[in-house]
Amino acid sequence: MISSEIKQFEKYYTMLTEYLVTYSMQIVAAIFILLIGLWIAQKLANVVANLMTRHNIDITLTNFVSNVVKVLLIVMVIIIALGKIGISVTPFVAAIGAASLGAGLALQGMLSNYGAGLAIIATRPFVVGDTIEIKNVSGQVKTIELGHTTLINEEKVEITIPNKHIVGEILHNSFKYSLVKGEIGIAYNACSNTAINLIERALSTHQHVAEVPNSQIGIERFGDSGVIISYRYWVPTTKIIETKLAVNSAVYAAINNAHIEIPFPQRVVTLQKSECDNA
Incomplete structure (x- = not known):
């Protein structure tokens, strides 16, 4: 029993040693590509964020775009690094595609809120501090997130509205007042x-x-x-x-x-005596 386990361990050790000897340079290159790619992704995301900030683009949209750029670059670098060490990425791409389809169907409501949030941030029908009324709900805009918008009314009550219920509806905006x-x-x-x-x-x-x-x-x-x-x-x-x-x-x-009279409602009641009462 012990000898079989030792043989199995020696087998895996031999396979690992041969793999490291064969792909040692590729592994070093893959690690180098991964580190350089992560650094470039972070720098490029910062450049995009600074560029959008200088053009006074909404902070929520700025963060979203910069994060998307960073994630896409990291995914590309990981695919390149895996290919460098001889690992085929085709099954991973197929799995990611299938998982994305399933997640999209399961999170359809959430994704529609995110899409509506991007539309609000891009078109700017209102901004933080404006007073809006939508579907008989009114309040001052406190925050605009990708998934929802938060209002605060005169009673200091916070109202959270999913963004999909805002886009495409009749909206009243009286700005800050x-x-x-x-x-x-x-x-x-x-x-x-x-x-x-x-x-x-x-x-x-x-x-x-x-x-x-x-x-x-x-x-x-x-x-x-x-x-x-x-x-x-x-x-x-x-x-x-x-x-x-x-x-x-x-x-x-x-x-x-100022001694200006403030009237109150008055009623004049007239009592009339009938002929029967006189009799």
């Missing part, structure tokens, strides 16, 4: 111009109300109890709630301190 609407009623005998000036002053003094686009203030409609003045302004998407509450408080205080 969102529109906020408010209204307040004043009595018919009050001066509307004074109220409008007070509201304009309250909006202009708040730090989060945008100067551009300009705020819009005016008479919205004529109600049953008073004149309704509407005001519209733009604020950063993540500051909607706190800014709206603060602006409404400032508008109410300004109108109240």
Whole structure:
């Protein structure tokens, strides 16, 4: 039993020795090619990344392209090195092709997200910091990844949207701001111009109300109890709630301190006595 194992070991040792003697120079050349190829792949990937960065191309697309260049070069170098030591790469290529087909079918949804992510990065319908609305979901763009886009809304909730649900859909982009609407009623005998000036002053003094686009203030409609003045302004998407509450408080205080009457709904009820009641 032991002698057979020794003979088998000697057999493998002899085969390995003969292989090393026969292909020693090829093995050294293959290692040299592999090391030089890895160095060139890293350098070329860095060159591509720096070139795209200088042209202000999106960082996600820059990283993706540079990594693809690096991987392709490494694969080519490995194939050349294997061929140098007498190993046929044809079975590996066939296996890689079959595995790629199976992986493509299994990861079809993920790959479609990646394709949509590349389309978003290339066409740039929105960038980080913009406020978008897609499929009744809105928020400020926090990150754009190859597979998904992350939004953050006014409630500080992060929303992750697969990129395949963005490309090809109707998209609203208000850039870095969102529109906020408010209204307040004043009595018919009050001066509307004074109220409008007070509201304009309250909006202009708040730090989060945008100067551009300009705020819009005016008479919205004529109600049953008073004149309704509407005001519209733009604020950063993540500051909607706190800014709206603060602006409404400032508008109410300004109108109240100016002794402008704020009417409330009233109903006039008339009681009529019938002839039966008189009898």
